[in-house]
Amino acid sequence: MATKEELLKAKIPCPETGIEIRHTLCDICSPGSHCGIDAYVKDGVVIKIEGNKNHPLNRGLLCTKGASNRQYIYREDRVRTPLKRTGPRGSGSFEPISWEEAYQTISEKLLGYKQSFGAQSVFFFSGYSKWYRPILQRLCYSFGSPNYGTESSTCFTSGLMAWETATALPARPDMRNSRLFLGWAHNPYYTGYLSARNTERLKKQGVKFIIVDTMYTQTVEKIADLFLQPRPGTDGALALAIANELITNGWVDYEYIEKYVHGFEEYAEYCKGFHAGNIEALTGVPCEKVKQAAQMIHEYGPMSIRESSAPLGHHANGMQNYRAIMALSAITGNYDRKGGQTPAPFTYTHQSSGYHTWEHKFVREARKSSMAAAVGAQRFPLWNELEKEAQTMDLARQIRQGTPYPIKALLAFGMNFRMFPGSDQHMKKALEELEFFVDVDLFMTDTAKYADIVLPACSSFEREEFKSYPGGYAYYTKPVIPPLYESRPDTDIMCDLARYMNLNDPLLKAGYRACLNYILSPISYSVEQLQEADTPLKVPEFHPHEEYATISRGLNTPTGKFELKSELIASHPEWGLDPLPTYRAPYEGEDETLYPMFLTEGGRLPNALHSRLHDVSWLRTLRPKASAEIHPEDAAAHGIAEGDLFELSTANGSITVTALISRRIPRGMVSLYHGYREANYGNLIHQDRLDPYSGFPAFRSSTRCRISRKGEAHE
Numbered sequence: 001m002a003t004k005e006e007l008l009k010a011k012i013p014c015p016e017t018g019i020e021i022r023h024t025l026c027d028i029c030s031p032g033s034h035c036g037i038d039a040y041v042k043d044g045v046v047i048k049i050e051g052n053k054n055h056p057l058n059r060g061l062l063c064t065k066g067a068s069n070r071q072y073i074y075r076e077d078r079v080r081t082p083l084k085r086t087g088p089r090g091s092g093s094f095e096p097i098s099w100e101e102a103y104q105t106i107s108e109k110l111l112g113y114k115q116s117f118g119a120q121s122v123f124f125f126s127g128y129s130k131w132y133r134p135i136l137q138r139l140c141y142s143f144g145s146p147n148y149g150t151e152s153s154t155c156f157t158s159g160l161m162a163w164e165t166a167t168a169l170p171a172r173p174d175m176r177n178s179r180l181f182l183g184w185a186h187n188p189y190y191t192g193y194l195s196a197r198n199t200e201r202l203k204k205q206g207v208k209f210i211i212v213d214t215m216y217t218q219t220v221e222k223i224a225d226l227f228l229q230p231r232p233g234t235d236g237a238l239a240l241a242i243a244n245e246l247i248t249n250g251w252v253d254y255e256y257i258e259k260y261v262h263g264f265e266e267y268a269e270y271c272k273g274f275h276a277g278n279i280e281a282l283t284g285v286p287c288e289k290v291k292q293a294a295q296m297i298h299e300y301g302p303m304s305i306r307e308s309s310a311p312l313g314h315h316a317n318g319m320q321n322y323r324a325i326m327a328l329s330a331i332t333g334n335y336d337r338k339g340g341q342t343p344a345p346f347t348y349t350h351q352s353s354g355y356h357t358w359e360h361k362f363v364r365e366a367r368k369s370s371m372a373a374a375v376g377a378q379r380f381p382l383w384n385e386l387e388k389e390a391q392t393m394d395l396a397r398q399i400r401q402g403t404p405y406p407i408k409a410l411l412a413f414g415m416n417f418r419m420f421p422g423s424d425q426h427m428k429k430a431l432e433e434l435e436f437f438v439d440v441d442l443f444m445t446d447t448a449k450y451a452d453i454v455l456p457a458c459s460s461f462e463r464e465e466f467k468s469y470p471g472g473y474a475y476y477t478k479p480v481i482p483p484l485y486e487s488r489p490d491t492d493i494m495c496d497l498a499r500y501m502n503l504n505d506p507l508l509k510a511g512y513r514a515c516l517n518y519i520l521s522p523i524s525y526s527v528e529q530l531q532e533a534d535t536p537l538k539v540p541e542f543h544p545h546e547e548y549a550t551i552s553r554g555l556n557t558p559t560g561k562f563e564l565k566s567e568l569i570a571s572h573p574e575w576g577l578d579p580l581p582t583y584r585a586p587y588e589g590e591d592e593t594l595y596p597m598f599l600t601e602g603g604r605l606p607n608a609l610h611s612r613l614h615d616v617s618w619l620r621t622l623r624p625k626a627s628a629e630i631h632p633e634d635a636a637a638h639g640i641a642e643g644d645l646f647e648l649s650t651a652n653g654s655i656t657v658t659a660l661i662s663r664r665i666p667r668g669m670v671s672l673y674h675g676y677r678e679a680n681y682g683n684l685i686h687q688d689r690l691d692p693y694s695g696f697p698a699f700r701s702s703t704r705c706r707i708s709r710k711g712e713a714h715e
């Protein structure tokens with residue numbers, strides 16, 4: 001028999017040790033994951049975590065980031081109480097205040113700005129976290145402001161807009177029924193380990209893989225049958241050239257095109273400009289590879305495509321490139337076809353789970369048509385038309401210039417100024433100039449230091465939350481430990497503020513659960529029933545969107561067809577945008593002599609997640625220094641050895657990074673991860689390098705650069 005000490009040491013859950021296993025989810029990375037977690041809890045403290053074996057998504061697995069949850073939630077810099085700023089902005093001088101005082105001050109201030117400058121002068125912002133977003137959006141609209149805007153102004157939405165333009169619906173690849181998978185900017189080994197596993201399974205089953213990536217990645221190494229390596233941001237030209245090859249050879253589905261595709265003739269004519277004579281010069285991809293890709297698409301249908309909307313959207317021509325890639329599925333009849341691209345309407349917070357909720361109704365019913373245009377509406381009219389929320393890439397400008405109307409106050413949940421291009425010179429300045437700034441975060445971040453009031457949020461381990469998963473699953477978690485210090489769930493803060501400001505919104509004032517029960521009206525389960533179950537439940541209303549017949553019933557586009565030529569864009573010539581997926585080269589108009597190399601960044605790392613994990617020691621030790629990858633020949637030409645420090649400069653600024661010499665990257669290119677406090681890439685790029693279609697910043701091909709050695713690294 002094991003002694004109590006032995007049981008405790010082994011962290012065995014049993015009455016003798018008092019250790020219990022409780023279930024929750026990891027919300028460190030993309031909401032596309034949010035794996036199920038078993039938290040071992042003793043005396044209100046999480047002492048160990050594991051993947052939950054019964055969770056329908058991860059089935060017991062966890063990634064490096066997820067495995068570090070204990071370090072993450074117990075970070076030393078957790079905000080402990082509400083705080084009021086006492087020193088200059090950015091200084092980090094605060095004094096604790098009560099929740100009562102915080103709520104009173106915030107309510108008075110926000111209502112005061114509403115009275116004097118109109119409700120639109122108050123901006124409601126969300127960083128990467130998604131779980132509370134419908135509540136925040138409704139709070140914003142019930143307050144009377146159109147200015148709800150999020151991090152999604154730089155992530156995912158660009159691809160969504162491309163789909164909305166063409167089909168009026170989001171879509172996803174029906175990979176498990178495909179014979180050919182086209183992974184365009186797709187490296188799940190780093191960004192979605194569960195999907196890497198699926199990919200390997202399909203590979204074993206004989207599915208063919210084309211991978212298009214600017215770098216030689218694990219996916220290329222393990223999976224690719226054909227690898228195309230374009231220069232960053234030249235993907236549109238490459239896709240148009242593949243289309244031209246398909247069309248020239250008659251390898252397109254004319255019957256399908258005739259019935260379901262709009263604008264084919266004009267598009268086919270445009271594709272003729274991308275051919276054997278110019279494609280290598282335009283993209284760096286030899287013409288032979290373009291021909292091979294077309295041949296494989298012809299031979300191995302059905303084909304599904306995964307176009308990642310971060311690396312493809314992060315260019316000044318990003319959305320058009322994405323449209324050009326999607327077009328390949330239309331002309332080959334692979335849209336809305338088994339094994340091709342399946343329409344996938346959203347269930348909740350952009351997850352397609354195969355059942356319907358009232359999320360949209362919940363948010364939209366609070367929005368009045370008389371509201372002013374949101375931030376960014378004038379500058380990014382297509383974004384405004386399709387997304388109907390603020391484009392946050394225009395927020396700093398509007399704060400600083402005050403046009404078309406002033407922004408006086410910002411209520412932000414998890415804001416990180418380093419996620420914006422021109423971080424220091426533009427967004428940080430805007431925060432300095434703002435009259436009133438509230439930031440709600442788990443941690444005392446550099447951004448929070450600019451706030452007038454900081455409120456402590458709690459982590460997913462300390463709150464209850466609703467989450468929908470693919471395959472018809474609904475989950476409502478229980479807190480596994482009480483909120484640390486005086487922290488509170490974001491949604492409680494939002495609903496409390498609705499009460500303090502006495503907004504005319506009884507549902508919001510009734511709290512998160514009441515809102516959720518309303519949103520979940522179309523399904524059989526109440527929040528209480530879901531919570532009782534303690535693990536995700538399959539809802540009876542699950543209805544997989546796989547009947548492959550949406551297009552024959554007519555799409556909700558102006559022509560009812562898949563629009564290669566967007567009639568929405570064509571009907572607004574004043575926007576100055578092209579209805580066809582036209583191509584424009586990146587890095588236009590830069591001095592090649594002064595800045596001979598290309599800079600790309602943001603390509604994900606397995607141990608980093610934006611700004612969240614740079615301060616988590618287990619993860620930081622995997623790559624302790626802010627490093628940039630360069631090709632061995634470039635390193636040699638500049639006298640740079642592995643581990644040396646070098647200066648990376650653009651027309652916008654310089655940072656110092658550690659050299660990682662690697663053949664993953666092509667010659668002439670520098671690549672690094674973003675968001676390091678000591679080497680922030682966001683400072684190297686100009687805030688106005690934005691895609692006119694989506695408003696997305698050109699993180700991945702914004703600028704040319706040069707490098708010079710600074711010396712050996714010091715410990």
Ligand SMILES: Nc1nc2c(c(=O)[nH]1)N[C@H]1C(S)=C(S)[C@@H](COP(=O)(O)OP(=O)(O)OC[C@H]3O[C@@H](n4cnc5c(=O)[nH]c(N)nc54)[C@H](O)[C@@H]3O)O[C@H]1N2
Binds near residue numbers: 187191232233602
């Ligand atoms: N570990 C980890 N996982 C994450 C994140 C993280 O920070 N860390 N972030 C999450 C978020 S917010 C997002 S948006 C997703 C992003 O998810 P992904 O899109 O999968 O992420 P990336 O690694 O940025 O890009 C994928 C591949 O695109 C390539 N690429 C870059 N630029 C180009 C280009 O111009 N053309 C082509 N063809 N390829 C290019 C990169 O070399 C990389 O191999 O990841 C999510 N998952």
Ligand SMILES: Nc1nc2c(c(=O)[nH]1)N[C@H]1C(S)=C(S)[C@@H](COP(=O)(O)OP(=O)(O)OC[C@H]3O[C@@H](n4cnc5c(=O)[nH]c(N)nc54)[C@H](O)[C@@H]3O)O[C@H]1N2
Binds near residue numbers: 415602681682
């Ligand atoms: N240079 C460069 N910039 C980029 C990108 C790039 O590739 N390069 N990628 C872009 C993309 S795709 C994305 S998705 C964004 C990510 O952009 P960010 O929003 O910067 O993402 P994070 O740093 O993960 O999270 C922001 C803050 O949310 C806080 N937070 C975490 N959980 C919670 C919570 O439950 N409640 C509250 N209130 N706060 C919480 C974190 O502590 C953090 O301070 O960055 C974009 N910016």
Ligand SMILES: [Mo]
Binds near residue numbers: 154155156310
């Ligand atoms: Mo993202």
